[in-house]
Amino acid sequence: MQALKEAIVSKGQTIEPGIIKVDSFLNHRLDSKLLFKLGEAFALRFGKEAPDLILTIESSGIALAVATAHALHDIPVIFAKKSKAFNQSPDMAEEMIYSFTHRDHCVIRVDLRYLYKGSKVLIIDDFLANGEAVKGLMAIIKKADANLVGIGIAIEKGFQQGGSQLRALGLPLLSLAVIDEISDGNILFRNTDGEI
Amino acid sequence: MQALKEAIVSKGQTIEPGIIKVDSFLNHRLDSKLLFKLGEAFALRFGKEAPDLILTIESSGIALAVATAHALHDIPVIFAKKSKAFNQSPDMAEEMIYSFTHRDHCVIRVDLRYLYKGSKVLIIDDFLANGEAVKGLMAIIKKADANLVGIGIAIEKGFQQGGSQLRALGLPLLSLAVIDEISDGNILFRNTDGEI
Numbered sequence: 266m267q268a269l270k271e272a273i274v275s276k277g278q279t280i281e282p283g284i285i286k287v288d289s290f291l292n293h294r295l296d297s298k299l300l301f302k303l304g305e306a307f308a309l310r311f312g313k314e315a316p317d318l319i320l321t322i323e324s325s326g327i328a329l330a331v332a333t334a335h336a337l338h339d340i341p342v343i344f345a346k347k348s349k350a351f352n353q354s355p356d357m358a359e360e361m362i363y364s365f366t367h368r369d370h371c372v373i374r375v376d377l378r379y380l381y382k383g384s385k386v387l388i389i390d391d392f393l394a395n396g397e398a399v400k401g402l403m404a405i406i407k408k409a410d411a412n413l414v415g416i417g418i419a420i421e422k423g424f425q426q427g428g429s430q431l432r433a434l435g436l437p438l439l440s441l442a443v444i445d446e447i448s449d450g451n452i453l454f455r456n457t458d459g460e461i
Numbered sequence: 462m463q464a465l466k467e468a469i470v471s472k473g474q475t476i477e478p479g480i481i482k483v484d485s486f487l488n489h490r491l492d493s494k495l496l497f498k499l500g501e502a503f504a505l506r507f508g509k510e511a512p513d514l515i516l517t518i519e520s521s522g523i524a525l526a527v528a529t530a531h532a533l534h535d536i537p538v539i540f541a542k543k544s545k546a547f548n549q550s551p552d553m554a555e556e557m558i559y560s561f562t563h564r565d566h567c568v569i570r571v572d573l574r575y576l577y578k579g580s581k582v583l584i585i586d587d588f589l590a591n592g593e594a595v596k597g598l599m600a601i602i603k604k605a606d607a608n609l610v611g612i613g614i615a616i617e618k619g620f621q622q623g624g625s626q627l628r629a630l631g632l633p634l635l636s637l638a639v640i641d642e643i644s645d646g647n648i649l650f651r652n653t654d655g656e657i
Contacts, residue, residue: 280548281548284548286548288550288572288575289574289575293539293540293542293571293572293575294537294538294539294572294575295527295530295537295538295539295540296537297527297530297531297535297536297537297538298535300527300535301531301535323519323520324519324520324523324540324542327520327523327524327527328523328524328527328538328540331491331493331496331523331524331527331528332527332531334491334493335493335497335528335531339493339494339496339497340493341490341491341492341493342490342491342493342524343489343490343491344489344491344520344524346489346520348563350563352476352477352480352482354484367544367546375489376484376489376490378485379484379485379489379490
């Protein structure tokens, strides 16, 4: 998606090899105009699958999930929680994942009372690197006996393995920008067919 | 706001005295239709102040902030971070607050490169109890030499002191539902004048 690529190039920070920070528009300060455009792009691709729920992970996936939900006529969103609340529900499904940002393992939790059996779930997240978060969410969808109908990612790091693994499984994955290389401050995007 | 009060009564869980869980529609599963209605209510109240930025705290404030930003013609959002990233900016303003949910202190962080001097900031959050989060955000706004133009809260716990303290300071606070008492599963709302 051209608008996203332009934002990455003009506002992203390549602070070290393989790392791009998008704090200025996607996961600390949010460019709401761009955010709702991303949501519309996901709705355009996955609307025909008629998802009835969006699943994401706190915190940085929430804004994108809400914008996508709005473009899909305000379907509900569930965000997996990372911290254990004092008054946590006993119905939480838990999965251990590795967070690339924090360089540590963490547990993600979804209350299965809200993820109904048979529901058609669209996963939305801001980044796809090694695919740990998406695989954790997929495991939770399986526990709930619900169905995955799509995976929408803003920025895929094509030089890590998550995207290729998910595609090899035949999963319906749309990444709005795929970065194949970050080096010396240069960002090389993959040419993607049928681009929105 | 009637729709919010109805959701609290029909879907909220009063698990112990003084505690109400709204995981089923406001801070784990998100009722997107209601969320965007809440955003419109904040826009109706604070639009005339012409805010150019919304400030909130991860995670549970993000969805409401994004919905409100959309109703205000997609102004940007900043969400204060609670966890320290591996690659954190050196320009972070930090404030220590006490989290009622987690019953522990935590540090909230905002990158001052994105909170411009003189900007007109609307604070949005899901809950107001003792007002720790709002006061922390206000301290950060002050550090940035920006201006607070309003505070929009979904659910105020009127039996805790945050709301009355902020009103005593003459701050422009709108709480869409004020709960004065939770006991034996009953929820008593405050009658608020000029209700939306």
